[in-house]
Amino acid sequence: MIPNAERLILGAWTALICVFMLGPLVVMFAISVTASGYISLPYEGISLRWYHDMLRQTVFIDAAINSVVLALQATAISVVLGTATAIAVTRYRFPGRGIILMLAGAPLFVPLVMTGLAILIFFSAIGIGGPAERLLVAHICLTLPYIVRMVSVSLAGFDWNQEAAALNLGASRLRAFVEVTLPQILPGVIAGAAFAFIISFDDVGISIFLTGAAYKTLPVELYAFAAFDLTPMIAAVSVAMILFSAAFVLLIERLFGVQKVLAGEVGTKNPAA
């Protein structure tokens, strides 16, 4: 069907994407299983020593726990705030709506470094909260836009008379939301939450300003570690992070179906099912 020239270009393009997207992952994996003491491809034999090493590094374990806890907290709070924001701005026209939309989207456009610095300065100035609290606030700012975006998209064209109908039939406001609105925007909420979690879990840009000696997230710890001690363990930790993210996406896939989440089909029905 496709003419030869086009097929060739398409093939080359696909190959390039594979090389550039997947290449680094393959290299990273290869380095992580090297038996040698420095960053190199495993010519001298394959070993899991760097993974063993990694598990003995309590700093990484602590940082990983910090990261997971932080990502879960930030995601949970962002989901609630972001969903409420999305509903408010989609459903109602009110003074200040534009400003709220802008603020909710700002972290997407402002360089992370600036957001991080601003939050650091703000918290230092008012002098409350330790690194954990600062990071949580920062990560809520960081993840909120994704939730607002995804939920707004799934709310586009939503017939709000459905909620009125539910109230008319005797539902409370909460019941109307839970039974009528939420199931229909669930794909957006889940997709937004998945984005939020991964973005929070991966973030270096904002977090680097806000972590303290006693409280680091995994990506920041990794970054600091790489700055003075470049061993293949870095690769092992990276691979572990990638596997964790992949496992997370897989979990969402198993629970809801990523395809369906992205196509906006969760919660609405699947006639074949």
Add this chain to the structure above:
Amino acid sequence: MTSLSATDAQYLRLSGITKHYGGIPVVNDVSFGVTRGEVLTILGPSGCGKTTTLKMIAGFLAPDQGSIAIDDKRVDTLSSHQRGAAMVFQNYALFPHMTVRRNVAFGLRMQKLPAAQIAREVDEMLARVRLDPYAERYPKELSGGQQQRVALARALIIKPKILLLDEPFSSLDAKLRKQLRVEFLEVHRAFGITSIFVTHDLEEAFAISDKVAVMNGGLLEQIGSPVEIFARPRSRFVADFVGHKNLISGDVANGVLTAGALSMKMPAGTANGPTQVTVPVHRVRISRGPVSGDNAYAAAVSSVTFLGPAMQIGLEIAGTAFEVYSPSTAELADLAIGDRVNAAWDAGDVTAIPASGK
């Protein structure tokens, strides 16, 4: 119902209902009563405040002024579902993620009835509106007419005192609308319910209503039976809206109206002075031969439009343009522009429109 009690005659009562948006009254001092068991239609052009009025009855909007009572109980401070008024929305607002059965069961589930009772009542309701074969389908797997019936069933199952319908057929084609009209009336009677039906379709309003309330610019212009509204419009707006074409302003003296070269006899007892009248389009008899009537004229045909069973004919009578609807008789089959005919109508068919009307 053989005799109506005082409450039955005012089963739903709106008193001085007013609603403003941005300082502009979109519903302005509207008062009317609805008799138990009847269909009242709110009729009017787009933006005249029909939906706003319905939403205030349903409890989705609070009126700025006025009160609403259902069955002698003031309801305007109650929440929507406590009023006993169930709403059928313009685009049905069915829950797309629920089957027909779950949609219909929703109101009963909210009342926390036992599951077995809900199942039984839902089955009964589905059978009554002939939806039983579709119980496990989702709304998007139904035709427009079927979705409409689901919306009706979902509202009826909570046994409301009043059914509110906001242009329920407006997204359906003309043929289906007529069929659903009949179905709606059957359901309305079978359930012995009182219905408020909003539409901007004149024919629909006339076909289904016991009473029609005509609204314009937030004001209630006139309320009455379809025949009253059509034959005796009390304002210029209502006359225009229900299809009157021959609105003539003149002076009445001794029971005769004079407007330029035209003079016509008025109903007995018409007061003297400047008067606006309407000559209903369907009351004018025309023929090539002689026609009798209190007001008889020679007329020139200025336009002919064949509409099937009826013909729309433009006439010029004593320098005044008229438009009349006449049955498509054999005699008028070859009527052409420029033909001379005789036209006549009775004094009793001429209706004065009160000057206070716009």
